[in-house]
Amino acid sequence: MTNRIERVHAREVFDSRGKPTVEVEVTCAGARPGRAMVPSGASTGRFEAVELRDRGDSRLDGLGVRHAVANVCTEIASVLIGLDANDQAEIDRRLIELDGTPQKSRLGANAILGTSLAVAYASAEARGLSAVARFREIWENHHRRAGGVSPPVNSSVTVVRPTGGLTPSDRLGEKMLLPLPMVNMISGGLHAGRQLEFQDFLILPVGATSYSQAFEWIVMVYRRLGRVLTERGHEGILIGDEGGYGPKLRTNEEAIEFVVAAIEAAGLKPGSDVAIGLDVASTHFFEEGRYRLPSVSSSPLTAEQMVDLLERWVTRYPIISLEDALAEDDWDGWRLITERLGQRVQLIGDDLFVTNVARLQEGIERGVANSVLIKLNQIGTLSETLATLKLALDNGYWPVVSARSGETEDATIADLVVATGAGQLKVGSVARSERLAKYNQLLRLEESLAGEAGYLGGAIFTR
Numbered sequence: 001m002t003n004r005i006e007r008v009h010a011r012e013v014f015d016s017r018g019k020p021t022v023e024v025e026v027t028c029a030g031a032r033p034g035r036a037m038v039p040s041g042a043s044t045g046r047f048e049a050v051e052l053r054d055r056g057d058s059r060l061d062g063l064g065v066r067h068a069v070a071n072v073c074t075e076i077a078s079v080l081i082g083l084d085a086n087d088q089a090e091i092d093r094r095l096i097e098l099d100g101t102p103q104k105s106r107l108g109a110n111a112i113l114g115t116s117l118a119v120a121y122a123s124a125e126a127r128g129l130s131a132v133a134r135f136r137e138i139w140e141n142h143h144r145r146a147g148g149v150s151p152p153v154n155s156s157v158t159v160v161r162p163t164g165g166l167t168p169s170d171r172l173g174e175k176m177l178l179p180l181p182m183v184n185m186i187s188g189g190l191h192a193g194r195q196l197e198f199q200d201f202l203i204l205p206v207g208a209t210s211y212s213q214a215f216e217w218i219v220m221v222y223r224r225l226g227r228v229l230t231e232r233g234h235e236g237i238l239i240g241d242e243g244g245y246g247p248k249l250r251t252n253e254e255a256i257e258f259v260v261a262a263i264e265a266a267g268l269k270p271g272s273d274v275a276i277g278l279d280v281a282s283t284h285f286f287e288e289g290r291y292r293l294p295s296v297s298s299s300p301l302t303a304e305q306m307v308d309l310l311e312r313w314v315t316r317y318p319i320i321s322l323e324d325a326l327a328e329d330d331w332d333g334w335r336l337i338t339e340r341l342g343q344r345v346q347l348i349g350d351d352l353f354v355t356n357v358a359r360l361q362e363g364i365e366r367g368v369a370n371s372v373l374i375k376l377n378q379i380g381t382l383s384e385t386l387a388t389l390k391l392a393l394d395n396g397y398w399p400v401v402s403a404r405s406g407e408t409e410d411a412t413i414a415d416l417v418v419a420t421g422a423g424q425l426k427v428g429s430v431a432r433s434e435r436l437a438k439y440n441q442l443l444r445l446e447e448s449l450a451g452e453a454g455y456l457g458g459a460i461f462t463r
């Protein structure tokens with residue numbers, strides 16, 4: 001059965017930082033429109049697909065997206081109208097071909113991603129499917145066509161038994177899974193006025209036995225963290241772009257210690273119940289081959305000194321995940337950290353891989369990292385995102401589906417992470433509704449998919 005696309009429409013809407021972004025509606029004959037909104041990063045990688053903004057325009061300081069919107073309503077619409085919305089791979093192929101540039105800079109990755117996702121929703125609307133069911137269908141098609149299954153996940157750490165009929169040998173990417181959330185507690189870097197050099201101090205509730213329990217623990221740690229910060233003299237703390245606290249602290253280590261104290265104050269055990277993750281976002285303090293960390297040392301660190309430092313922290317604190325520990329261009333540094341810590345912690349490439357199959361392939365060949373952040377707008381179509389996810393799973397890399405620091409009420413990634421069984425989700429903290437849109441959707445899915453979707457939680461880190 002086909003569902004012909006009848007209408008493609010876009011408009012400018014606004015994201016959680018009050019910046020314009022693209023919303024696209026795609027409608028199939030006789031159905032209600034499918035709709036998607038595009039997120040936007042602040043600490044972006046150089047190799048990401050290009051977000052088209054109305055640069056040079058005085059309106060909205062040149063941040064407008066009217067050109068991207070116009071591209072959807074004219075060029076993109078004229079190619080898509082009449083095509084079958086059920087054939088996501090073909091739609092995405094056409095979009096990529098129409099743009100014709102390596103980083104989607106002509107039509108804009110925001111125009112293209114909004115359209116790609118809206119087509120998936122349009123197909124769901126036309127056939128009365130839920131978003132998660134449609135994404136599952138697309139993932140299964142993709143999986144089948146690309147052939148092969150993912151190998152077992154490849155590393156360390158002690159954790160809980162999986163639930164929902166799963167066993168530790170169940171592979172990521174096969175069954176539908178509620179994800180292990182990785183949640184920001186303290187923000188620094190570009191998300192909180194560079195108060196701290198590191199960008200995210202996160203928790204992973206590895207000991208929880210269900211998504212809803214994991215989320216409750218997160219909320220309690222967040223609440224206790226607020227109290228602990230206040231008790232120790234940090235009055236009137238502001239929150240960062242993703243809802244994490246943005247206290248004025250002297251060092252990154254102090255932030256880790258506060259998070260550990262908050263876990264304990266919530267009556268949970270650091271490490272076995274709740275582990276810690278860091279998004280170092282080091283690309284953003286990497287200059288002339290050195291890492292500028294004034295809170296650690298007055299002279300910038302070499303990659304080796306950076307790895308020494310992180311190794312000490314991994315030994316001292318219950319850290320199980322490090323994102324962008326080295327910069328997007330520092331392949332040698334990445335190689336070093338992977339040799340030293342790759343068997344002990346999850347090493348996530350975000351700016352490094354930018355959800356790009358070619359960059360991830362290069363990383364696999366060079367033996368760097370063991371995990372990849374999956375952000376739809378870094379690459380610009382649903383099909384390419386799934387290709388990167390699949391490549392990760394086929395090579396024993398953990399995928400972590402992620403939001404951006406600029407988000408909207410669009411909850412696509414919640415449905416997508418469950419549908420693909422990717423296992424982990426990073427959305428930001430629990431204090432802003434554009435984040436809660438995703439967390440709350442997961443609560444709905446946990447309820448509606450009882451019996452169909454399992455929960456591996458922290459068990460994804462068991463060999």
Ligand code: 2PG
Nearest residue numbers: 041042043044403404405
């Ligand atoms: C990151 C993301 C989300 P941004 O670096 O992982 O936290 O930030 O969207 O600003 O790139």
Ligand code: MG
Nearest residue numbers: 279323324350
């Ligand atoms: Mg990051």
